[in-house]
Amino acid sequence: MENTKNVVIVGAGLVGSLNACNLAKRGFHVKVYERRPDIRTQQHVKGRSINLALSCRGREALKMVGLEETVVRNGIPMRARMIHDLDGKRHPIPYGEKDQYIMSVDRRNLNELLLNAAEKHDNIEFVFEHKLVRCNFESGQAEFEGPDKSIVTETADLFIGCDGAFSSLRNLMMRATRLNYQQEYIPHGYIELTIQPTNNEFAMEVNYLHIWPRNEYMMIALPNQDKTYTTTLFMPFKVFESLQTEDDIIKFFKENYPDAVPLLGEGHIKQTLITTKAQSLISVKCYPYHIGSNWLIMGDAAHAMVPFYGQGMNAGFEDCIVLDELMNKYDLDFSQVLPAYTEKRHIDATAICDLAMYNYIEMRSAVNSKLFLLRKKMDNLLQKLFPNSWIPLYTMVSFTRTRYHECVARRAKQDKIIQYCGYTLLLLATGGVVVMVKGVGTDHILTTVTDWFSQLYSYIETTLHRFIL
Known part of the structure; x- marks a missing residue:
């Protein structure tokens, strides 16, 4: 019978646990092997603990x-x-519309929730402290x-x-x-710190991803349910290595993150950077993801990415959706599903x-740029003018399930349209000056400019529907 298929999953992390839950729903017998001990029995879990940003794709999974x-x-x-x-001033840059937001989620808590959910299935078995060798x-x-x-x-x-x-x-x-x-x-590593609550309340505005952009490096902070902020400092290893003494460390923070020093505390900053080694960040691409009809890799095993779009977990979870859709399409024929x-x-x-x-x-850099902020405003304006056609890149990636490669392609087309609009507006301004110099009447100028803008709007709308959608 089809529903008695046996599946072995290597890895009991986020994607492995979610995959187990989903495959068990099909009636498969699922056995999950994990080289580490069960994290639910551990006081401290080794490995990357950067907070997660849950968005649309992850939520769907x-x-x-x-x-x-x-x-x-x-x-x-x-x-x-x-x-x-740098001067301590703060200003928000919204992710999208008022009802659009990403979620700060604790990695360990989510992993434990998935493990507990998986164990409720009679047809899922976990084997910890076993590593794949052949x-x-x-x-x-x-x-x-x-x-x-x-x-x-197995x-x-x-x-x-x-x-x-x-x-x-x-x-x-690979062998x-x-x-x-x-x-x-990448030549940058990271170290995590913690901002503690102030008077049992969040020390900063809570519903934000806080960023201290400093061009070559940056720091971010995500809120937690216990009212702390998981704070991650990203910068080149050479900069980390240059901070040899406590005085070096505090001087660096006061020069680059002055408003964060009282939030983090000098003692915590010194202790963490003196005793903690900066961790590395890796990007992995490979192809193909399968061998024959029996072997498949998913999540970070297939496409590890640096954490700066907040899509690592979301992409891994979406892998599970795609696999599920293809199992339906090909009626569980793995020889077709995997390719x-x-x-x-x-x-x-x-x-x-x-x-x-x-x-x-x-x-770390562009958010400080006036051109970046101008582009954000243009994207927001065009989305309001053409809500069914113009969707900013970040919105497509985080708040829809538009395929990633299509998001990139649409952004490239949007760039060309904005470039054209810039040239057109320049011509409009030049044309207005010309007609004024020639002494044309004010009413005629307004009529002409209005006609130009009407034609521009029609052109953009037509182009959006033809080339973006």
Whole structure:
């Protein structure tokens, strides 16, 4: 029977746990192997803990397994970026319309929620502290090594690697087939700090993603349910390494983040940067995502990205939606599902990896630019004028499920239209000066300008429908 398929998932993180819930709903028997101990038994979990920004794609995936309301209830809405200037002034940059927001979500709490939800299924089994060591890609078998060095052999209809940017399954696939692989470490690392509550209240405006952009580096802060802010300092490793003493550290913060020093506390800043090593950030692209009809990688294992678009988790969760849709389309025929998944998802994963890299420049530098703010205002204006045609890039990425590569393509077309509008407005201004110099009457000038603007509006509307949609 089709519904008795056996699936082995490598990795019990966010994507692995969500995948397990979704596949179990189909009646599959799902076994999840995780090399680490169960995080629910650990006081402190090693690894990246940058807060998550949950948006539309992630919410749709959580809705698929009945968890969206619970996660949203335990998250905090962030309706805009709050920019902290060097002089201490703050100004918000909204993400979209008033009803559009992203959610600050605690990574560990979300992972534990997914694990608990998965364990409620009788057909899901978790095996912790077992690492993948070998695969036989022809026979459909995998071997896992336990803490006592014992080997467990699994045979399954489908193996799915959801084991992160340094995926063991992907590494084994690379040895067995012509899998293209590209990784890039950016020259910037990160260290996390914490802003504690003030008088048992949030120390800053709560419904914002706070950003201290400083061109070569930046700091961000996301609110938590306990009224703290998880604060992450991103900057080149060479800058981290230059801060050798406590005096160096405090001087650096007072010069670059003066308003954050009293919020973080000098003692906490010194202690954290002296005792903590900056962590690296990696971008991973590969192709294909599958071997035959039995082996597949998803999430960070297939497309790890730097965290600056807030789409890493959302993209990984959307992977689960895409896999589910293709299983429906091809009636659970994995020999068709897996190749179709690779072809459909690869172009989008590549696009969002590139966007995430670009957004680091935007967050640490461009938000200070008058041209950036002008473009934001133009996007908002054009969206109001053409609500069915003009959707800003960030809105497409975060508040719709428009495919990532289509978001990029539409943005490129929007850039061309705005460039054309700029030239047209310049011609309008020049034309107005010319008719005034020639002594044409005021009424004629107004009529002419009105006609020009009417023609411009019609042109833009026609172009939007023809080229963007």
